[in-house]
Amino acid sequence: MKITPSSRILRMLGEIQFDEWQCVAELVDNAFDDFADIAREKTPWAGGYKVSVSLPSPKHDLSGSEVVITDTGRGMSYERLENAVRAGWSSNDRFDKLGLFGMGFNVSTARLGRLTRVLTTRAGDTEWFGVEIDLDRIGDDFEADDITEPKDDPSEHGTKIVIGRLHRARAEWLQRNPQALRNALASVYSWILANQPFELWVQGQRVMPRQACRWGDDRFVVHGSRTSPERFPAYIPIDETFEPADACLDCGNWQVPGKGRCDQCESTELRNRKRRIHGWLGIQRHLDRNEFGIDFIRNGRKILRFDKSLFDWKNPDDPLGLTVTEYPVELVHQGGRIIGEIHLDYVPVNYQKNAFETSDRGWKAAVDFLRGVGPLQPEKAKLAGYPDNTSYLGRLFKGYRRNDAGRKYLIPGDGKLPIHEETRRWAQKFWAGDPEYRTDQKWWDAIESHETRLAESKAGGVRPTTTGHPDESALLDALGLAPTGQSSPGAATETEPTEPTTDSAPVETQQERQTRLIAASIPMPELSRDFGTPRLGTLTLDARSVDDALVDANNQPTPVWLIQGPGNTAIALVNARHKVFTKMGVDPAELLLVEVASVLKVKAETSLGLAEIVAQLRTACLPDTALDKAVIGAQAREILSEIRRLMIVAIEDDPTRAFQFLTADERTSIENEMIADGQVSSASHLGTDGGFLRYAPPLFLVKLLESWPEAFLDGKVFIGSFSSLSSPSARRLSVAKVVGYMNDIATLLTFQSEPSPDQLRRTRLSTRLLAGEIVADS
Numbered sequence: 014m015k016i017t018p019s020s021r022i023l024r025m026l027g028e029i030q031f032d033e034w035q036c037v038a039e040l041v042d043n044a045f046d047d048f049a050d051i052a053r054e055k056t057p058w059a060g061g062y063k064v065s066v067s068l069p070s071p072k073h074d075l076s077g078s079e080v081v082i083t084d085t086g087r088g089m090s091y092e093r094l095e096n097a098v099r100a101g102w103s104s105n106d107r108f109d110k111l112g113l114f115g116m117g118f119n120v121s122t123a124r125l126g127r128l129t130r131v132l133t134t135r136a137g138d139t140e141w142f143g144v145e146i147d148l149d150r151i152g153d154d155f156e157a158d159d160i161t162e163p164k165d166d167p168s169e170h171g172t173k174i175v176i177g178r179l180h181r182a183r184a185e186w187l188q189r190n191p192q193a194l195r196n197a198l199a200s201v202y203s204w205i206l207a208n209q210p211f212e213l214w215v216q217g218q219r220v221m222p223r224q225a226c227r228w229g230d231d232r233f234v235v236h237g238s239r240t241s242p243e244r245f246p247a248y249i250p251i252d253e254t255f256e257p258a259d260a261c262l263d264c265g266n267w268q269v270p271g272k273g274r275c276d277q278c279e280s281t282e283l284r285n286r287k288r289r290i291h292g293w294l295g296i297q298r299h300l301d302r303n304e305f306g307i308d309f310i311r312n313g314r315k316i317l318r319f320d321k322s323l324f325d326w327k328n329p330d331d332p333l334g335l336t337v338t339e340y341p342v343e344l345v346h347q348g349g350r351i352i353g354e355i356h357l358d359y360v361p362v363n364y365q366k367n368a369f370e371t372s373d374r375g376w377k378a379a380v381d382f383l384r385g386v387g388p389l390q391p392e393k394a395k396l397a398g399y400p401d402n403t404s405y406l407g408r409l410f411k412g413y414r415r416n417d418a419g420r421k422y423l424i425p426g427d428g429k430l431p432i433h434e435e436t437r438r439w440a441q442k443f444w445a446g447d448p449e450y451r452t453d454q455k456w457w458d459a460i461e462s463h464e465t466r467l468a469e470s471k472a473g474g475v476r477p478t479t480t481g482h483p484d485e486s487a488l489l490d491a492l493g494l495a496p497t498g499q500s501s502p503g504a505a506t507e508t509e510p511t512e513p514t515t516d517s518a519p520v521e522t523q524q525e526r527q528t529r530l531i532a533a534s535i536p537m538p539e540l541s542r543d544f545g546t547p548r549l550g551t552l553t554l555d556a557r558s559v560d561d562a563l564v565d566a567n568n569q570p571t572p573v574w575l576i577q578g579p580g581n582t583a584i585a586l587v588n589a590r591h592k593v594f595t596k597m598g599v600d601p602a603e604l605l606l607v608e609v610a611s612v613l614k615v616k617a618e619t620s621l622g623l624a625e626i627v628a629q630l631r632t633a634c635l636p637d638t639a640l641d642k643a644v645i646g647a648q649a650r651e652i653l654s655e656i657r658r659l660m661i662v663a664i665e666d667d668p669t670r671a672f673q674f675l676t677a678d679e680r681t682s683i684e685n686e687m688i689a690d691g692q693v694s695s696a697s698h699l700g701t702d703g704g705f706l707r708y709a710p711p712l713f714l715v716k717l718l719e720s721w722p723e724a725f726l727d728g729k730v731f732i733g734s735f736s737s738l739s740s741p742s743a744r745r746l747s748v749a750k751v752v753g754y755m756n757d758i759a760t761l762l763t764f765q766s767e768p769s770p771d772q773l774r775r776t777r778l779s780t781r782l783l784a785g786e787i788v789a790d791s
Contacts, residue, residue, distance in 0.1 A: 143160050204354065258286065259284065301348045301349070305348060572591035
C-alpha cells in the first residue's frame, strides 16, 4: 500500500503537540463519523455502535504494550483505507465530520508509537485486511506492508487500530491515567454520548457523558418592584438560523452566495449551506473557580470547554484600551456559575480541535448574537454610551450576577450565609451518579431551609407561618406566572417547645417522637454530609433543626439527638433554641461532631480519644469553617462589593459631597484601580458620579459612612435608623454598630499582615452581622 509522505516526515508529525487524550480522540472521531453516516441512513445496525479503547495495563511492563482502538462500524474498502492512512488526504467533507484533517490519523498514531497496524473488515468479507506502518522500516518508496488476519464470523464488521512500540512517556501517562482519559473523553463527547446511541469504552469501563449540573428548565428568579417585576429563567434554550451562505469545500471559507468562485482560494467547489446556532445558556447549581463558562461544540464534539471569552469586553472606540473581564467581578473569589452549550457547526476550527478560528466572521457574529455588542455591566454600558444589554448572556448576567443566599439568586444558604463549599460537594455527587443529587431538589430544599431559618431569626426565634418571600406572590401575580416547581410549601404550624411527658399525659413512644420531630424540622444542609475518615469509617448524616426541647433514647435532655438509621446513616436533630446555643454561644457543629465522634469511635473500635476524633472530623469534613484568611477575606469582599453597589445608588443625587471626603492618597489609589480596570477615560472625571466608590479603599467607605450617615441609613443601604431618632446618643449608637462591623472587614482587606485567630473570628462574625444590616434588594 502506498502512503505518503516518507517515514521521516511521519516521525516529524509525531512531534506536533497533541496531548495523550487528544491522540485517542482523533481516532475515536473517525469511528464516530462512520457511525453518524450509518445513523443518517436510519437502517438497523447489527451489534450497535461501539468504540473500545484498550490501554497498557498497569500490571505489566511497557515493553510489548499496545494501544488498541476498535469500532463496530462498516469497515473500509482497500481504496478507502489507503486514503485514510495517507497524510494530507481529506474526505472533502470538512463541514459534517469530526475528523476534519487528513493528518489527524498520522499525527495521533506517530505521537503514540512507532508501529501502527490498521485492520478493517466489512460484513461478508472473508478476512481482516489492512496495513502496517512501521516508521523504522518505511523508505522513500512510501510503501507499507499489506497485512491480513483470519476472520471467524463472516458477519463481523468494523476497524481496529493497534499502536505498538509506544513512546515511553506517553505510554506511562496512559498506563497511569485511564480514569483521567475517561473524564476527558466524557467531557469532549458529552453531547454525542447523551444524544446518540453511540458507546465509548476505555479499559473495559463505559464512558458516561459528563452532563451539566445546572438548575432545571422551570427554575427562575424575579427582580424588580411590585409594579414592574422581571422574570429571569435559569435555563435559556437557543435556536437561531442565519441566512444561508456559500461554503468552500476546499478551504472552508464562507461567503455571500452567487459568486461562483471562492474569495480565498478561487476554488469553484462551493456549496450553499445553512448556518445555525443552537444550544442553551444557564445557571450552574454551584459556584466554581474554574469550571464555569460556555462550551462551544462543532458536529457534536466540544472544541472549547468552560470558555470565558464571552465575559470579556473591549471598547471598539478605544483601540488602546484594555480588555475588561466583566464576570465574575463581585463574585471573583468564589468563581462563577454561568454555563452553556452552544453548537457552531459552521465555524472553522484549528487542526488541534481545541479552538475556533476567532478571526472568522461566523465566530464574531455568534459572539455578538450571544452576548451583545455592549458591556454586560449596566454601569459600564452607561459610561460607554450603550443601552442595557438585553442579549441572552446579558439577561443571565443581570439576573444572577450576585450570590446572596436565598431565592433571590438561587443560592443555597444556612440561614445566614451561602454554603458554596457544600454545594460544590453536592456537584461531585451529581457527577458520581448519586440519585439523590441528579435533580436540583437538594439545592432547592437548601434554599427553602435558608429562607425559613432567616425569617425565624429576624422574627426573634419565632418560626414564621409561611416560608414565602414577602414580595414573591405579588411579583408573580403581576407577571401572570405560577411558580412552577418552586412554590412555597404553604403555611406551617407554629410549634411551641414541649416539656417532657408526665405520668398523667399520654405516653409517646420513641418512634412517634422521632416521627413528630422530623416532620416539624427544618433541614440544615450545611451540616448534612458524610462525616468520617478512611481510618474511622463514614457516617452519612441528615442534620435538621427543631424548636422543641429534645430528650435522647434514654429519655435524657440533650441539645443534639443523634438517631442512627440503617447502615451507616443517621439523623441529627438540633434544638436551635437550647440555651447552649442561644446563651452560651456554642456552634451546633461543635456538639454535632461530638455525637458523630462517639458513634464512629464505637464502630471503628479505635483507641483514639474523642477530642482527637473530633479534631480529625473537623479538619476532614468541615474545611470551610477553618480560620483561613483567604476564605474569610472572600466573604468580606463579597459583602463589601454589595455595599459599594448600594452606596453608589445612595449618593447619585450628590456624588460631589462624597468625593470631597477623599484624601490625596485615596484619590490616587482610586485612579490607579480604575486604570487597571480599563477605565482610563473615567479616571479623569472622578466625582461626576458615584462610580468611583467601586474602586475606593475599604477604609474610605467606613469614613464616608461616619461622615455622612443620613445618606446610607434609614433603609437606603442599611436598615438602621438615623434621621428618625431624636436623641444624638441614639444616632451615634446606630451609626457605631454598622461602622464597627465595616471597620473589622475593611481592616482585614487593607492590611497584608497575617491576622491572629481572634481577628479572623471577629471578622467572620462581623461579616455575618453586617449581612443582617444591609437592606434587602428590590
